[in-house]
Amino acid sequence: MPFVVCEASGGYERHVLQSCVDLELPVHRAHGTRTRNFAKYPGLSAKTDQVDARxxxxxxxxxxxxxxxxxxGxxxxxxxxxxxxxxxxxxxxxxxxxxxxxxxxRAVERSLKRHIRALTKDMNELDEQTGKLISSTPGFRSKSDLLKSVVxxxxxxxxxxxxxxxxxxxxxxxxxxxxxGLAPHAQDSGTLKGHRRISGGRRDVRSTLYMAALSTLRYDPMMQSCARRLRERGKPAKVATTALMRKLIVIMNAGLKTGEPARRPVPTDDY
Incomplete structure (x- = not known):
């Protein structure tokens, strides 16, 4: 059976993907960074439609x-x-x-404030629609409740x-x-132990996890202890926060897998 591979291209690939599903063809959406790095191996430095297809x-x-x-769905x-x-x-x-x-x-200031008000109104309306969709969809509602049980x-x-x-x-x-994109990658060579770095992954969710990590750092004693140990070992504050983000996504994944809500105090600034 043919196997289709296409690059992610900001949404333009969705028609190819859906057509493959309709035709019952297996299809993989490849990350652009991975494919371009792969292209360096056989020396395909040029970029044309023919070269990309090959x-x-x-x-x-x-x-x-x-x-x-x-x-x-x-x-x-x-x-x-x-x-x-x-x-x-x-x-x-x-x-x-x-x-x-x-x-x-002054005229620019008025324009900026007017635009901010309009954008904020639209954003709040989308938040309201999102909340209604989650509450009216049983699967979303139960998962959301489990996720929100985490500090x-x-x-x-x-x-x-x-x-x-x-x-x-x-x-x-x-x-x-x-x-x-919260799993640290080793940067070692011989006796050299380089700094671990995170990369790739779904960036859309990471900024939200960052704000949640700041909240859990304020209210969860376990997370506070973890961050304190990292700082005592000389880790920068940013590294400690990233570690908390990683713990949060692991905890949320485990909670959804078991279906058991977390035991927690109720903080005042959940994000």
Whole structure:
């Protein structure tokens, strides 16, 4: 049976993916960074449609255990669309707020404030629609309740996880961290022990996990103890926060897998 591989291209690949599913053809959506790094091995430095097609064919032949693309459910696709638009608006608001620090011209300041108000209104409406979708979908509602039983995890983090990591709860412990780009990669050579770094993964959910980690650091004694030990070992604050983000996604994955809510105090600023 033919096996189809296409690169992720900002959403333009979705028609190819859906057509393959309709035709019952196995298809893999390859990350652009992986395929371009692979292209360096056979020396395919040029980039044309013909070269890309040859490179993807070689990539499929040489790679093992390529994960087949599965279309998201209707509710998941809707939730992801709402959340992606909401996050895009939040990013625009942050940019406009940064510009507001040095407007220089009064008319520009009024324009920025007017735009921020409009964007904030749209974002709040999307949050409301997202909340209604989660509460009206039994599967989402039960998963959201389990996620929010973790210290520091609130509606925002739960919605982001449901939208961007729908397979959460069915992943192995290490895979849960790796899929969102929170698994540290070794940088060793001989006797040299380099700094571990995170890379790749689903960036859309990481910013939300960062805010949740700050909340859990404030209210969860276990997480406070973990961060304190890391700091005592000389780790920077950013490394400690990343470690808490990694623990959070592992805890949430385990909670969804077992179906058991976490025991926790109720913090006042869940994110």
């Amino acid at each position: 490179m993807l064919a070689l990539f499929a032949a040489k790679s093992e255990d390529l994960r087949l693309w599965q279309p998201p 209707t509710e998941t696709a809707e939730l992801r669309g709402l959340r992606r638009r909401r996050d895009g608006l939040a990013q625009m608001i942050r940019k406009e707020q940064n510009r507001l620090e040095h407007p220089q011209i 520091g995890v609130g509606s925002e983090t739960a919605a982001a996880c449901l939208a961007y990591v729908p397979e959460l709860g069915s992943l192995a412990k290490g895979k849960a961290a790796a899929i969102v």
